[in-house]
Amino acid sequence: MAVDLKDKSAPHLPRRPFAKCLLFPQVDEASWRLGASNQSVTSDFILVGLFSHTGPHLVLLSLVVTVFATGLLGNTTLLLLIHADSRLHAPMYFLLSQLALLDIGFPLVTVPKMVAGFLQGESSISFAGCAAQMFFLMLMGVSEGVLLALMSYDRYVAVCHPLHYAVLMRRQVCLLLAGTSWLSGVLVASVQTCVALRLPCCASRTVGHWACELPALLRLSCADTSAYERALSGSGALILLLPLALLGASYGRVLGAVLRMRSAEACRQALATCSSHVLVVGLFYGAAVFMYMVPGAYHGPYRDSVVSLFYSLVTPTLNPLIYSLRNREVRLALVKVMGRGGSRSRR
Template identity: 45%
Template sequence: MEVCNSTLENGFILVGILDGSGFPELLCATITALYFLALTSNGLLLLVITMDARLHVPMYLLLWQLSLMDLLLTSVITPKAVIDFLIKDNTISFGGCALQMFLELTLGSAEDLLLAFMAYDRYVAICHPLNYTILMSHKVCWLMIATSWSLASLSALGYSIYTMQYPFCKSRQIRHLFCEIPPLLKLACADTSTYELMVYVMGVTLLIPPLAAILASYSLILFTVLHMPSNEGRKKALVTCSSHLTVVGMWYGGAIVMYVLPSSFHSPKQDNISSVFYTIFTPALNPLIYSLRNKEVTGALRRVLGKRLLSVQSTF
C-alpha cells in the first residue's frame, strides 16, 4: 500500500449512506425533511425559552442547551451531505475534514454529558421536589453546562489533532457520511492499534458513565412514579419516561456501535446507519419528545407567537 499525504492538497472523498442506498433520492429527501424539522423545532425552542422569562429555570436552560447542541450538530453534517449528493461532488478538504471532526466530537460529547445532567435534573424534581432549588440552583445548572462544553471541546481538540497527524494512503475514500475517527483511521498508513485503544477509552468514558447515570436516574424516577396515588399521574410519567428513554437509546446506541463495539462486530454500512441516528434523527426528535409536548413550553410558544402576530398586525 502506497503512502502519500496528497490528502493535504486534495482532501478526502466522503462515500456515505446516500451513495450506497438503493433509493438515494428518497433517502436524500427524507434526510432533508428531518434537517428542516430539526432546524424549525430547535429554533422555535431556542426562541421561546430565550424570550419567556418564566422558562429561565434550570430545567429549561438545560433544554435550551440541548436544542443549541442539536441544531449545531445536525448543521455541521446534514447540509454538506445533501448538497454534495445534489451536485455530485463528495470531496472535503483536509482542513474541512479536521474541522468537521472537531465540531462533531465537541457537540456529540457535550450532548452525552448534558443528557446525563438532564436526567439528574428530572430525578431531583420528581424524587426530591422540596430540595430542588438547592440541588438544582442556577449556579449548579450553569456549572453543568460549562462542564459539558469544556470537557467535550478539550477532548475533541486532542483527538482531532492526533487523528489528522497520521500519514494517509492514496485511497482517499472515507466510507462514511462525514469525517469521523474510526472510518478515517482505516485510511492511515501506520500502526493505529495503540491510538484505537485510546479512542475506545474515550468512547467508554464519555458514553458508558452518562448512560449508566441516565438509566439509574430513570429507574429511581419510575420507582417513585409507581408509588404515586394518581393513576393519571403514573400514566403520564410512564409515557414521558418511555419516550425519553427511546431517544436516549437511539443517541447512545448509535454512538456505542461506532466507538465502543469492536470493528469486527459492525460493517461500514452499519456504521453509516448508526451515525444517521445520532446526527440526524435524534436532533429532529429531541424537541418533540422533550419540550414541544410540555404544557409550559406550548403555552410560552403561544404567548411569544401571539405577541409577534400582534406586532406584525399593528404595523399595517
C-alpha cells in the same frame, strides 16, 4: 459502496502523519521537508456520497433535506419559546435549551456539505475542513451525551427532592452542568482529533463515509490501528458508560419514588416528564454505542454511514418533537406565542 479503503498493497509508499500526507500527497519526504516541489499539490479528501443520482436516491436525499429543515425549525422554535416565555425560565428548560443548541449544530456540521457535494457531483473537503468537521462532530456528540446524563440529575432532584429543588438546581448549578457538558466535549474532541491526525496514512484520499468521522478516517491508515481502536473503544466506554451509569442511578431513584407516590396525577406527571427524556437517551446512546464501542471488525462504510446519519440528523430532529409534544408547558407556550402573533396580524 462497500469498498475496502484500507489498501496495504503499496508498502513502498512513505508513511506520514495525516497532516503531511494529505496536504502534500504527491511529494516525497525530502521535498516535503524542503518545501521545494513542482508537482501538483492537493489537500482534499474525497467523501463518498450516501446517495447516487438515481430516482429512489433522489427521493431519499429530498427526505434528508426535509428532515434537516424540520430539525432546524423545531430546535430553533424551542430555543425561542424558552427565551420568550417566562414560565420556561426554569432549570429543566435551561438544560433543554443547551440540548437544542447541540441539536442545531450537529446536522449543520455535515448535512449542508453532503448536499452540496451531491449537487456538484463530487464531494471534496480540504484537510483543515475535514479536521474541523471531525472535531465538531465529536464535540457535539460527547457534549450531548454528558448533557443528557446531567439532565437526568435534574429530573431526580425534581421528583425525589422537590422541596429542595430551587436550592439544588439554582442558577450557578445549572451553569456548572452546562459548562461541564461543553468542556468535556471540547477536551475529548481535541485529544481524539490530534491523535487521529498523527496516524500514518496511505496514498488514498477517499473516505468511505459521507462525513469526516473518526472510524472512517482510521481505515485510511497504513499502520496497524488495532491498539488505537482498542483505546478508542476504551475511551468510548468511559465517555458513554459513565453517563449511562448516572442515568441508571438517577432513574432508578426516580422510579422508586414514583412507585411510592399515592397521587395518581403526580405519578402520571412524573412518568410523562421522565419518559420523554428516557426516549431521547435511548435514541442517542443506541447509535453512539455502536459507532464508538463496537470493535472495528463489525464496522463497514455503508453501515457506519447509515448509523451516523441516524444520530447526527434523525435524533436531533426528533428531540424537539418529543419534548414539545409530550410537555404541557412547551405546548402552552407555543399556543400563547401563536395566539399573540395571530392577534397582531389581525390588527
